[in-house]
Amino acid sequence: MDCRDYRAQFIDLFDDELDFRQTEKLLRHVANCSACSADLKSMYVMISGIRKLDKKASYFPEYEDKIKLIKSRCKREKAVRVIQIVLSAFAFLILALFILMGFTV
Numbered sequence: 482m483d484c485r486d487y488r489a490q491f492i493d494l495f496d497d498e499l500d501f502r503q504t505e506k507l508l509r510h511v512a513n514c515s516a517c518s519a520d521l522k523s524m525y526v527m528i529s530g531i532r533k534l535d536k537k538a539s540y541f542p543e544y545e546d547k548i549k550l551i552k553s554r555c556k557r558e559k560a561v562r563v564i565q566i567v568l569s570a571f572a573f574l575i576l577a578l579f580i581l582m583g584f585t586v
C-alpha cells in the first residue's frame with residue numbers, strides 16, 4: 482500500500498470504520514510518513530470543523546485525543562480478538578476431550 486491508499490482510509494479511521502488490523506497498519510504508516518501525518522491532522526481539523534457546524538454532532542476531541550481514542554479502541558478490539566481465540570481453542574479442547582473419553586455430543 483502507498484500513501485494514496487492510506488489517505489483514502491483517513492475518513493474511515495475518524496469514523497471508527499476500520500478494524501484493528503487496518504487501524505494499526507495505518508497508524509504505523511502515519512508514524513513513519515511525515516506527509517501523511519500532516520495530512521491526517523489537517524483532514525481531521527477540517528472534518529471536525531465541518532461537523533461541528535452540524536448541530537447533531539456535538540463532541541469532537543482534539544486531534545491528539547482523537548488519535549489516543551483510536552489507539553485505545555484498537556487495543557481493546559485486539560484484546561477481545563485474543564480472548565475469542567483463546568476461548569474457542571479452549572472449547573475445542575473440551576470437545577476433543579469429550580470425544581476422546583467416548584462421550585457423544
Ligand SMILES: [Zn+2]
Nearest residue numbers: 484514516517
Ligand atoms: Zn504516507
